[in-house]
Amino acid sequence: MFNNPLTHWLIGYEAQRKRMLIKAPAGPLRDFLSVPFPALYTPFDQIPILAVDFETTGLDAIEDKLLSVGCVELNHNQIMLGSSYHEIIQTEGSLKADNVTIHQITDDQKDQGKSLAEVVEQLLKRLAGKVMLVHFARIERQFLRQACLELYGMAPPFPIIDTLVVAKKRLDKRDVAYDPSELRLSALRTTYGFPEHYAHNALNDAIATAELLLAQTSERGENISLQQLIL
Numbered sequence: 522m523f524n525n526p527l528t529h530w531l532i533g534y535e536a537q538r539k540r541m542l543i544k545a546p547a548g549p550l551r552d553f554l555s556v557p558f559p560a561l562y563t564p565f566d567q568i569p570i571l572a573v574d575f576e577t578t579g580l581d582a583i584e585d586k587l588l589s590v591g592c593v594e595l596n597h598n599q600i601m602l603g604s605s606y607h608e609i610i611q612t613e614g615s616l617k618a619d620n621v622t623i624h625q626i627t628d629d630q631k632d633q634g635k636s637l638a639e640v641v642e643q644l645l646k647r648l649a650g651k652v653m654l655v656h657f658a659r660i661e662r663q664f665l666r667q668a669c670l671e672l673y674g675m676a677p678p679f680p681i682i683d684t685l686v687v688a689k690k691r692l693d694k695r696d697v698a699y700d701p702s703e704l705r706l707s708a709l710r711t712t713y714g715f716p717e718h719y720a721h722n723a724l725n726d727a728i729a730t731a732e733l734l735l736a737q738t739s740e741r742g743e744n745i746s747l748q749q750l751i752l
Contacts, residue, residue, distance in 0.1 A: 533678065534558055534678045534680050535557070535558060537677070537678040538554050538557070538558060538677065538678055541554055541675060541677055541678075542554040542555060544675065545673070545675060545677075546673060546674075548642075548673070549641070549642040549645045549646070549673075550645065550669065550672075550673040550675060550677065552645070552646070552649065553645040553646075553648060553649045553677060554677055555649075556649040556650035557650065558650065558652070558680050559650070559651070559652060559680075559747055560747070561746065561747050561748040561751070562746050562747070562748065563746060563747045564744060564745070564746055565598075565738050565744075565745040565746065565747070565750070566597050566598050567597070568652055568747050568750075569594070569596060569650060569651040569652070570594065570595040570596070570651060570652050570653075570654050570682065570731075570734075571592050571593070571594055571595070571647050571648050571651045571652070571653055571654065572592060572593050572594075572595055572600075572654040572655070572727040572728065572730050572731040572734075573590070573591070573592045573644070573648075573653050573654065573655055573661055573727055574590075574591050574592070574655065574656075574661070574723045574724070574726035574727040574730065575587055575588075575589065575590055575591075575660060575661055575664055575665075575723060576588045576589040576626065576721065576722075576723050577660065577664060578612065580660070582663035582664045582666070582667040583667060586610070586612040586613075586637075587610050587612075587637060587640075587664050587668055588609065588610055588612060588626055589607065589608065589609045589610060589626060589634075589722075589723045590606070590607070590608055590610065590640050590644055590723055591605075591606065591607040591722065591723030591724030591725070591726065591727045591728075592604075592605070592606050592607075592644065592647055592723075592724070592727050593605045593606070593724070593727050593728050593731060594647070594651075595654065595731045595734070595735075598735060600728060600731045600732065600735070602728075604647075605724055605728075606643065606644075606647060606724070607722075607723060607724035608634065608635050608639075608640045608643070609626055609630050609633075609634035609635070610634045610635060610636070610637055610640050611632060611633070611634040611635060611636055611637075612634075612637075637668060637671070637672065638672055641665075641668050641669065641672055644665070648679070652680045652681065652682055652747065652751065653679050653680065653681045653682070654681070654682045654683075654684070654730060654731060654734060655681060655682075655683055655684070655730065656683065656684045656685050656706045656726070656730045656733070657683065657685045657706075658681050658683040658685070658686070658752060661681075662679060662681060665679065666679075680747075680751055680752075681751065681752045682734065682750045682751060682752070683752055684706070684709070684730055684733045684734050684737060685704050685706075685709075686752060687734070687737050687750065688703075688704055688709050688737065689704055691737075692704075706720070706726065706729060706730065706733065707720060709733055710729060710732070710733055713733065713736040713737075713740075715729075715732060715733070715736070738750075
């Protein structure tokens with residue numbers, strides 16, 4: 522019923538932001554909610570975007586924990602490398618060996634990381650007034666919402682652009698069967714001629730996702746607005 526982006530915007534993102542601003546406690550969450558989201562008609566090259574990636578101890582946002590956060594700003598068709606942010610988060614317990622093999626974060630590094638509160642505060646500062654860019658939104662959206670619930674007792678709305686969804690819509694239009702593995706970040710980057718990147722590092726993956734979005738929007742060769750990209 523509510524799949525139209527404009528409907529989402531009118532009764533969803535902005536409405537939720539305004540309602541939650543009234544109830545939000547003073548601090549990082551209230552500061553985040555105090556800044557309006559970009560308008561749906563904003564042209565792509567004028568959308569303030571923050572590419573975000575998480576490494577986690579697993580896939581369950583309630584049972585598992587955020588392990589690292591990486592992000593970088595994307596403005597005016599440029600990746601602002603000077604805005605890069607990467608932090609490992611201190612979590613309790615020992616990491617599983619197979620998990621360490623993937624993200625290469627050791628127990629020693631994790632034990633010396635910053636607190637979840639510090640890292641989420643920094644992320645919300647960077648996200649204020651921006652659209653979050655991710656690849657496969659379920660992970661980032663669920664883990665960030667859960668972190669906000671734990672820290673502030675409230676989970677704010679997060680307008681999101683998902684490069685996986687952008688790619689899926691393009692493939693679906695061809696009306697030809699495709700392998701879901703074609704939607705992986707590395708596979709899509711290969712399609713656009715990007716070199717391999719060091720994956721499963723939160724900052725590297727955030728930058729890789731920003732590069733992919735620039736390629737996806739450039740390919741369309743038309744004036745694109747936020748409404749055409751937002752989840």
